[in-house]
Amino acid sequence: MFKTEYRISFSDCDPAGIIFFANLFRIAHIAYEELMNDIGSSEVFFPVSNFLLPIIHSEADFINPIQYDQLIRIDVEVSKLKRSSFELEYKISDGRGKKLGLIKTVHVAVEKPNFKKTELPEEFIAKLDPHVRR
Amino acid sequence: MFKTEYRISFSDCDPAGIIFFANLFRIAHIAYEELMNDIGSSEVFFPVSNFLLPIIHSEADFINPIQYDQLIRIDVEVSKLKRSSFELEYKISDGRGKKLGLIKTVHVAVEKPNFKKTELPEEFIAKLDPHVRR
Amino acid sequence: MFKTEYRISFSDCDPAGIIFFANLFRIAHIAYEELMNDIGSSEVFFPVSNFLLPIIHSEADFINPIQYDQLIRIDVEVSKLKRSSFELEYKISDGRGKKLGLIKTVHVAVEKPNFKKTELPEEFIAKLDPHVRR
Amino acid sequence: MFKTEYRISFSDCDPAGIIFFANLFRIAHIAYEELMNDIGSSEVFFPVSNFLLPIIHSEADFINPIQYDQLIRIDVEVSKLKRSSFELEYKISDGRGKKLGLIKTVHVAVEKPNFKKTELPEEFIAKLDPHVRR
Numbered sequence: 100m101f102k103t104e105y106r107i108s109f110s111d112c113d114p115a116g117i118i119f120f121a122n123l124f125r126i127a128h129i130a131y132e133e134l135m136n137d138i139g140s141s142e143v144f145f146p147v148s149n150f151l152l153p154i155i156h157s158e159a160d161f162i163n164p165i166q167y168d169q170l171i172r173i174d175v176e177v178s179k180l181k182r183s184s185f186e187l188e189y190k191i192s193d194g195r196g197k198k199l200g201l202i203k204t205v206h207v208a209v210e211k212p213n214f215k216k217t218e219l220p221e222e223f224i225a226k227l228d229p230h231v232r233r
Numbered sequence: 234m235f236k237t238e239y240r241i242s243f244s245d246c247d248p249a250g251i252i253f254f255a256n257l258f259r260i261a262h263i264a265y266e267e268l269m270n271d272i273g274s275s276e277v278f279f280p281v282s283n284f285l286l287p288i289i290h291s292e293a294d295f296i297n298p299i300q301y302d303q304l305i306r307i308d309v310e311v312s313k314l315k316r317s318s319f320e321l322e323y324k325i326s327d328g329r330g331k332k333l334g335l336i337k338t339v340h341v342a343v344e345k346p347n348f349k350k351t352e353l354p355e356e357f358i359a360k361l362d363p364h365v366r367r
Numbered sequence: 368m369f370k371t372e373y374r375i376s377f378s379d380c381d382p383a384g385i386i387f388f389a390n391l392f393r394i395a396h397i398a399y400e401e402l403m404n405d406i407g408s409s410e411v412f413f414p415v416s417n418f419l420l421p422i423i424h425s426e427a428d429f430i431n432p433i434q435y436d437q438l439i440r441i442d443v444e445v446s447k448l449k450r451s452s453f454e455l456e457y458k459i460s461d462g463r464g465k466k467l468g469l470i471k472t473v474h475v476a477v478e479k480p481n482f483k484k485t486e487l488p489e490e491f492i493a494k495l496d497p498h499v500r501r
Numbered sequence: 502m503f504k505t506e507y508r509i510s511f512s513d514c515d516p517a518g519i520i521f522f523a524n525l526f527r528i529a530h531i532a533y534e535e536l537m538n539d540i541g542s543s544e545v546f547f548p549v550s551n552f553l554l555p556i557i558h559s560e561a562d563f564i565n566p567i568q569y570d571q572l573i574r575i576d577v578e579v580s581k582l583k584r585s586s587f588e589l590e591y592k593i594s595d596g597r598g599k600k601l602g603l604i605k606t607v608h609v610a611v612e613k614p615n616f617k618k619t620e621l622p623e624e625f626i627a628k629l630d631p632h633v634r635r
Contacts (some may be wrong), residue, residue, distance in 0.1 A: 108527075108530070108531045108534060109381055109382065109387070109530060109531075109534055109546055110381060110387045110389065110390075110527050110530060110531075112381060112382045113377055113378060113380060113381070113382070114278070114280075114377065114380045114381070114382065114383075114384045114435060115285055115287070116382045116548065117287070119259075119262075119377070119378045120258065120262070120287075120288045120291055120338075121255045121256070121258035121259040121262065121378065122255070122378075124254065124255035124258055125253075125255040125510075125512050128253075128254070128255065128510070128511060128512060129510045129511075129512075132510060132511055132570070136570070141570060144248070144511055144569055144570065145569070146248075146518065151249055153249070153251070153295065153298065154254045154295055155294065155295050155296075156292070156293065156294050156295065157254055157292065157293050157295075158290070158291065158292035158293070159290065159291050159292070160289065160290050161287065161288055161289050161290065161291075162289075164287065164348055167382060167546055167547070168534070168538070168543060168546065204254075214298055242393075242396070242397045242400060243396060243397075243400055243412055243515055243516065243521070244393050244396060244397075244515060244521045244523065244524075246515060246516045247511055247512060247514060247515070247516070248511065248514045248515070248516065248518045248569060250414065250516045253511070253512045255512065256512075259376075259378050262376070262377060262378060263376045263377075263378075266376060266377055266436070270436070275436060278377055278435055278436065279435070280384065301412055301413070301516060302400070302404070302409060302412065382546070382548075383553055383555070385555070387527075387530075388526065388530070388555075388556045388559055388606075389523045389524070389526035389527040389530065390523070392522065392523035392526055393521075393523040396521075396522070396523065412516070414516075419517055421517070421519070421563065421566065422522045422563055423562065423563050423564075424560070424561065424562050424563065425522055425560065425561050425563075426558070426559065426560035426561070427558065427559050427560070428557065428558050429555065429556055429557050429558065429559075430557075432555065432616055472522075482566055
């Protein structure tokens with residue numbers, strides 16, 4: 100389990116005074132970037148990488164309103180791991196047990212530059228493995 | 234069926250050269266705003282409204298990469314309409330039959346300022362009705 | 368003079384109910400992209416281009432609050448044109464004479480991929496010329 | 502002097518692989534929010550506040566390209582302090598002496614909800630005072 104925190108900024112929120120829904124997807128991606136850094140796979144975001152991991156599906160449940168200046172906790176797990184794709188699940192909470200939201204992102208490995216589906220490198224799968232939900 | 238168009242801007246895209254996934258959710262919301270304007274319900278976004286329509290669920294399939302400067306077409310339908318909530322479905326295409334993505338947003342009516350679930354006003358339901366999928 | 372329009376979206380605005388200041392810079396960039404399309408120079412945003420035009424300076428005066436759903440008009444002019452750089456000026460108004468804001472962006476030509484300063488191509492200067500303020 | 506750090510995320514960057522200029526303004530605002538928290542004035546961002554501090558001018562010099570995953574340091578000072586307005590200056594660096602950018606924001610006190618210019622509260626001026634450049 101990988102966990103991180105994020106403080107909601109003014110520009111994350113809309114005129115209703117709560118986080119704009121699309122920004123929670125953006126924040127989940129930041130947690131994904133931190134996970135990639137943590138497992139030593141940050142190269143997937145750089146031009147040097149010979150594969151890309153575009154998101155082919157994503158979904159979110161917005162359970163409780165999230166407000167400006169709120170410090171949220173994000174717990175990330177690999178909820179599915181296949182040959183060519185994986186799913187990440189992000190549990191958003193207030194850090195004291197109150198659920199705020201749940202996000203999923205499904206990533207598929209594709210070759211550069213033609214976006215043709217390929218297999219996840221063995222080494223990458225090995226690095227993700229400790230974060231797979233048991 | 235309500236339809237609109239949107240041209241992908243430079244800042245919608247990320248270093249991989251394609252639209253950043255969270256931005257397609259943001260663009261779907263713009264189509265939702267235009268639908269509300271079209272049916273004469275833009276007040277749902279203004280402080281004068283006595284109810285809010287927060288998004289409690291959203292999901293997206295990203296079918297084909299969407300690139301900078303691409304003109305996308307968005308077809309919006311009410312895919313579900315209940316007493317207190319409704320679901321919108323946004324079909325994203327290139328306008329020539331090629332599917333690019335599919336987004337759903339589920340909205341629930343809540344009172345201001347306590348975010349307590351309430352019923353959708355009759356008048357609002359009547360305005361949404363012509364856009365319900367048959 | 369190049370002019371365009373933009374409707375302020377919900378996510379452009381912050382909890383104060385007006386446009387978040389950084390988003391007006393983003394919107395000015397959309398007008399710049401449209402100008403590049405208009406003069407046939409959209410390649411400056413694509414990987415094929417052999418030069419980049421990064422912004423080295425930008426400034427804005429926010430004259431009147433801009434609100435959700437407001438249709439703004441953007442008039443763009445080339446306010447300076449030099450061998451290696453140019454300045455764009457964006458006058459933001461409500462389309463009926465009321466000034467809302469003024470933005471400037473200064474762009475410098477650099478080589479790819481080393482970001483070394485270079486000269487603007489003759490052909491590009493010729494295309495910008497009709498939009499230079501006289 | 503108030504200082505903070507920020508790690509550049511994937512969605513902060515554009516297809517040129519560097520930070521999109523408008524996002525550096527957004528990041529400066531996050532540093533401003535942290536400064537307000539630090540001096541005990543976070544209420545300026547909440548509905549309870551009886552005044553607002555809209556930005557009436559902002560400018561930026563982009564000195565060196567800022568890339569994905571870069572950890573930037575932001576030093577914030579009050580560069581001007583008047584009866585009704587103040588200016589903040591944000592020095593952006595890599596934390597090892599290399600200058601990356603310089604941003605300024607000018608804030609003016611206005612009454613709610615009519616946006617009429619007013620004076621900064623004495624208490625607020627006193628809290629800003631330790632951060633005024635000497």
